[in-house]
Amino acid sequence: MKNELINEQMSNKEIVYTVSNMIIGFGILTLPNTIVKTTVSSDGWISVLLGGGVAILFAWLIGKLGESFPGEHYHTMVTRIVNRQAAHILTLCFTLYFLLFVSYQIRGVSTITRLYLFDNTPEEFIGFIFLLVLAYGVAGPSIALVRLNLLFFPVLVCILLAIVILNIGSFDVHHLLPVLKSDFTGILQASKETILSYLGVEIMLFYNIFVFKKKKATAPIVYGVMISTVLYLLLFIVVIAVFGSVVTEHTLYPIAELAKEVEVPGEVFERFEFFFFVIWLISLFCTNVMALDVAIVGVMSIFPKARRISIITALLPLMYIIGLLPSGLYELHIFADWISYFGIGVAWFIPALLLLMVKLKGGRAHE
Amino acid sequence: MNKLIKAMLAAALLLLMTGCWDQIEIEERGFVVGSALDVAEDGKIALTFQIVLPVQMKGGSGQKDEGGSPYINLTSTADTVFKAARNMSNEMSRSPYLAHNQVIIISDELARTEHMGDILDVFVRDHESRRASKIMISNGKASDMLKIRSGIETLPVQYISSTQENPDKSESITPPTNIGDLHDLLLSNSSYALPRVHKVEGDRISTSGAAVFNGRDHRLIGYLNEAETTGRNMILGTVRTASLELNTDQRKLLFEVREFRRMIKVSEGPHGLPMFDLIISVKGVIGESGLEEVEMMEQLNEEIKLKVEDKIKQYISRVIDKSQNEYRSDFLGFGSKLYEQQYHLWKKYGDDWDRGEFIYSQCNINVKVDVKVTTIGTVTKSK
Numbered sequence: 001m002k003n004e005l006i007n008e009q010m011s012n013k014e015i016v017y018t019v020s021n022m023i024i025g026f027g028i029l030t031l032p033n034t035i036v037k038t039t040v041s042s043d044g045w046i047s048v049l050l051g052g053g054v055a056i057l058f059a060w061l062i063g064k065l066g067e068s069f070p071g072e073h074y075h076t077m078v079t080r081i082v083n084r085q086a087a088h089i090l091t092l093c094f095t096l097y098f099l100l101f102v103s104y105q106i107r108g109v110s111t112i113t114r115l116y117l118f119d120n121t122p123e124e125f126i127g128f129i130f131l132l133v134l135a136y137g138v139a140g141p142s143i144a145l146v147r148l149n150l151l152f153f154p155v156l157v158c159i160l161l162a163i164v165i166l167n168i169g170s171f172d173v174h175h176l177l178p179v180l181k182s183d184f185t186g187i188l189q190a191s192k193e194t195i196l197s198y199l200g201v202e203i204m205l206f207y208n209i210f211v212f213k214k215k216k217a218t219a220p221i222v223y224g225v226m227i228s229t230v231l232y233l234l235l236f237i238v239v240i241a242v243f244g245s246v247v248t249e250h251t252l253y254p255i256a257e258l259a260k261e262v263e264v265p266g267e268v269f270e271r272f273e274f275f276f277f278v279i280w281l282i283s284l285f286c287t288n289v290m291a292l293d294v295a296i297v298g299v300m301s302i303f304p305k306a307r308r309i310s311i312i313t314a315l316l317p318l319m320y321i322i323g324l325l326p327s328g329l330y331e332l333h334i335f336a337d338w339i340s341y342f343g344i345g346v347a348w349f350i351p352a353l354l355l356l357m358v359k360l361k362g363g364r365a366h367e
Numbered sequence: 368m369n370k371l372i373k374a375m376l377a378a379a380l381l382l383l384m385t386g387c388w389d390q391i392e393i394e395e396r397g398f399v400v401g402s403a404l405d406v407a408e409d410g411k412i413a414l415t416f417q418i419v420l421p422v423q424m425k426g427g428s429g430q431k432d433e434g435g436s437p438y439i440n441l442t443s444t445a446d447t448v449f450k451a452a453r454n455m456s457n458e459m460s461r462s463p464y465l466a467h468n469q470v471i472i473i474s475d476e477l478a479r480t481e482h483m484g485d486i487l488d489v490f491v492r493d494h495e496s497r498r499a500s501k502i503m504i505s506n507g508k509a510s511d512m513l514k515i516r517s518g519i520e521t522l523p524v525q526y527i528s529s530t531q532e533n534p535d536k537s538e539s540i541t542p543p544t545n546i547g548d549l550h551d552l553l554l555s556n557s558s559y560a561l562p563r564v565h566k567v568e569g570d571r572i573s574t575s576g577a578a579v580f581n582g583r584d585h586r587l588i589g590y591l592n593e594a595e596t597t598g599r600n601m602i603l604g605t606v607r608t609a610s611l612e613l614n615t616d617q618r619k620l621l622f623e624v625r626e627f628r629r630m631i632k633v634s635e636g637p638h639g640l641p642m643f644d645l646i647i648s649v650k651g652v653i654g655e656s657g658l659e660e661v662e663m664m665e666q667l668n669e670e671i672k673l674k675v676e677d678k679i680k681q682y683i684s685r686v687i688d689k690s691q692n693e694y695r696s697d698f699l700g701f702g703s704k705l706y707e708q709q710y711h712l713w714k715k716y717g718d719d720w721d722r723g724e725f726i727y728s729q730c731n732i733n734v735k736v737d738v739k740v741t742t743i744g745t746v747t748k749s750k
Contacts, residue, residue: 040710119495177707246554247547261498261547271466 008143010210012220017149018290019059019201019224024156024231025287026105027197029112029280031232032239032254038189042175042240043182045233050187051194052229058348059201059225063218065355066204071212074205074351075301081357088302093346094202095298098291099319100339101199105288106130107323107332109281116256117277124324130285131320135312137289138296143210145293148286152279159279160231163255164238166262166272175244176237196340197232200287201225202347206294252329397461400438401470401524403509404486406477407444412486414451415442415510416463417524437521440513448489465496470528471546472564473502474509475578478587483580484553491550498547501528504578504587506565515570531562531574538600538609538624539593541577557703558582558696558721560591560599581696583722588694591686598686601679602645602699604629613674622675625741626650631701633708641705641712641730647679648737668740676736683734691728697721701732 010018035044069077074094078087110126118126137145204211204221211217239254242261248254259276292315299311326332397418407413419438441459445451456462471490478486490496505512513523520526531543541562552559560577567573577591577599591599600606609624629647636642653671690699702720706713716726 174703174707178710181710243547244551247551250550250554257498263499 008210009212010143010146010207014146014150015204015207015211015217015220016224016227017153018146018207019204019221020227020231021149021153021156021283021286022200022203022290023055023198023225023228025200025284026108027199028232028235029253029255031194031197032236032248033251034193035190035236036240036245036249038186039182039245040186041178041181041245042237043180043187044190044236044240046182046187047190047194048229048233048236050191051198052225052232054191054195055198055201055225055229056222058352059221060218061352061355062201062204062348063221065351065358066208066211066217066221068355068358069208071209073207073209073297073301075298077205077208078354081354081361090346090350091298091301093350094205095295095302097339097343097346098295098298099315100322101343102134102288102291102295103319103322104332104336104339105284105291106134106319107326108336109284111329111332112253112256113277113281116273127320127323130288131316133285134289134292135316137285138292138312139309142207142293142297145286145289146207146210148289152282152286156279156283157231159276160235163259163262163272163276164234167238167242167258169263170261171238171241172244173241175241194232195344196337198225198228199340199343199347202343202351203290203294205347205351206297395461396464397459399463399465399468400522401472401513401527402468402490403472403474403505403513404448404477405474405509406480411444411446412448412451412477412481413442413444413510414448414455415440415513416452416455417513417522418459418461418463419522438523440510442510448486452489465490465493468496468500470524471500471502472505472509472512472527474505474507475587477509478504478578478580480586483549483585487546487549487553490546491553496546498545498550500546501531501543501562502546502549503527503531503562503564503574506563511566512564512572515566515572518570527564527572527574530572531564538597538606539575541574541596542600542603542605552582553585555703556582557700558694558698560596560698563590579694579696579698581694581698581721583696588696591689594682595686595689598682598684599699601627601629601647601683602631602686611675611678613671613678620653620671620674622651622653622671622678622740624649624651631704633705633712635709635712636731639712640726641709641716643701643704643730643732645683645732645734646737647683647735648739649675649679650739650741651675652741671740672738675738679736680734687732691730691732695721695725695728697727701727701730 031048032044035047039047065077069080072080075087075091078090106127107123109130110123113126114121114123201221201224204217208217235255235258239248239258242258243251243254251257256273256276259273260271262272295315296308296311299315300306300308326335397416399416400419401417403415403417405413405415417438417440420436441455443451443454443458445454452463468490471487473483473486487502490500512527515523515526520529531540541560544559544561549559549561558579558581560579562574563576563578564572564574565576575593575596577596578587579589579591580586581588597606597609601609604627606624606627609627611622611624613620613622627647627649629645632644632646634642634644687699690696697720702713702717705720706717719726721727
């Protein structure tokens with residue numbers, strides 16, 4: 001008898017959900033705000049699509065790289081393509097990137113939940129609790145974390161769609177006008193920002209260990225990116241239609257404000273944003289727990305003798321401190337940008353180069 | 368050793384047992400339903416909160432204190448609005464909670480001297496307050512408006528906000544402007560008009576008319592009366608129904624507008640200046656007529672059309688004149704139409720629109736009105 005849960009194999013659906021959920025994390029909250037800074041009115045949708053296009057290209061490359069080494073993760077891939085030393089260095093960079101990513105998000109989560117939900121609770125404390133929950137999550141097996149996405153991603157999509165639908169009353173089509181008036185450089189600049197919010201696909205380089213039987217993992221990865229592109233596009237247009245580009249530009253977290261704007265017909269409840277925050281936090285938990293898990297797998301592949309639990313205990317305080325380092329919102333944004341650029345380099349460009357090497361060397365990968 | 372660590376970890380869990388950090392019981396919140404801002408002595412700002420007392424709101428049974436007021440008004444004075452709100456906590460047992468603030472009333476005196484953005488910064492920025500709070504300008508002290516006892520609604524705030532809420536009722540009420548809308552206007556530096564509230568005969572208020580602000584320094588520069596507000600609402604297209612009084616050959620007719628549509632087309636006119644075509648189409652019925660015969664009505668059809676057209680044009684040209692020449696501020700939204708339809712012209716003139724070179728005042732605005740009389744009521748003859 002075949003049992004899906006025991007055989008540690010990721011189904012196509014799981015890949016799609018994992019990738020989408022990984023991408024739609026923290027960035028969704030600020031995305032519209034960064035786009036309208038350099039574009040006119042609603043023209044930012046072009047940037048969302050351009051960013052999505054680039055992300056799909058890299059997703060395809062990452063997928064292809066994974067397909068060449070079924071059931072193996074990044075460290076083994078690099079060892080096979082280059083050598084062990086290179087594998088150590090690249091995996092370390094990758095791990096570092098994910099650790100910084102989680103540190104940043106812990107800080108971001110505490111800042112935003114404090115702003116909207118807990119006025120008096122210190123950020124340090126919220127972050128600490130979030131970290132503890134992450135530690136608990138990551139202590140279990142990886143495949144269980146992947147399957148969490150199957151549960152929560154549909155809920156996240158539902159709540160986002162609910163926000164869109166319940167805001168229909170506040171739409172003002174005039175906010176979307178004029179169309180196609182931005183200059184090309186502005187759109188490109190905004191695309192640079194949108195590309196950053198598509199980071200997350202790279203997780204599949206590690207979760208490739210769960211894709212050993214199938215030869216075709218690329219398609220679901222690309223679908224995952226497409227789903228997030230569509231959601232981004234929808235939310236961006238709705239934010240502009242409700243708030244107009246000027247207000248969006250000066251609102252820190254437009255999607256959270258959009259959730260606040262919701263008026264449920266019949267005034268059953270006024271404060272819809274709580275539903276959004278709850279679901280969004282769960283989704284962020286999934287994202288972070290996977291990132292942390294991958295970081296741990298990365299460390300374990302470099303130090304095969306280390307125990308999982310000791311790695312967790314060593315990493316957690318480190319991340320907590322890194323997360324607390326940026327002293328204000330401004331520094332936090334710079335921090336986020338650095339991490340994203342680092343991520344694009346380490347997790348998108350290097351794998352692309354690796355794939356190139358595989359293709360150049362020919363069949364060696366399949367030895 | 369191991370035991371010690373375990374014990375410490377277990378002890379650390381005690382931290383979590385303190386419960387919710389931000390817990391405030393609902394009974395301990397002071398629900399603010401309305402705020403008023405006035406000028407106090409020495410240029411300070413007086414902030415008044417209307418706070419509901421839930422016990423008194425309960426209808427029917429319960430230990431309701433007969434004759435007790437369902438609300439209290441608290442005033443506090445400070446240099447900034449934020450400080451005034453903080454001071455409020457010193458004077459009352461419950462901390463003010465702004466999430467249910469429905470109305471913000473600003474006195475005309477304050478609006479004349481202070482930048483709107485400065486006054487309302489707290490309300491825009493604070494995460495607790497909702498973007499849906501409505502803003503109004505009062506003639507006279509704003510805090511007086513919160514004292515009006517209507518007898519119809521339990522709270523003065525409810526009375527004010529529901530009187531103002533439904534622009535369908537009257538064409539001369541400025542549609543509600545909330546914090547979110549105002550934020551947009553403040554950021555885009557455009558001129559605007561806000562609803563106005565003033566006292567009439569004793570304990571009644573009127574919300575007709577509008578208070579005009581210019582987008583240069585966001586200060587109150589003047590008022591629109593009922594007719595001008597009607598004109599503005601027609602230009603903005605917010606009119607749903609309206610009743611127009613017409614005089615035809617010694618007879619008075621009431622034309623009831625049932626359908627109102629307006630379209631603004633922007634094109635490049637003479638001298639490269641923007642030109643606006645305002646096209647209004649109206650469908651309506653004769654509401655009240657002194658006419659005896661239907662036949663006569665049909666003969667009069669053309670005349671009525673002309674009269675209605677004239678009447679509407681009168682309303683509109685009056686407010687346009689006021690906007691272009693007297694106040695030289697575009698509170699009629701032509702600028703945003705220019706931005707939407709002729710972006711290149713907006714880029715050229717946007718900075719000098721209703722400031723600097725006052726391009727707006729030089730633009731041509733053509734008005735075209737199309738009237739259709741659909742029915743004449745349910746009877747052919749009423750006497």
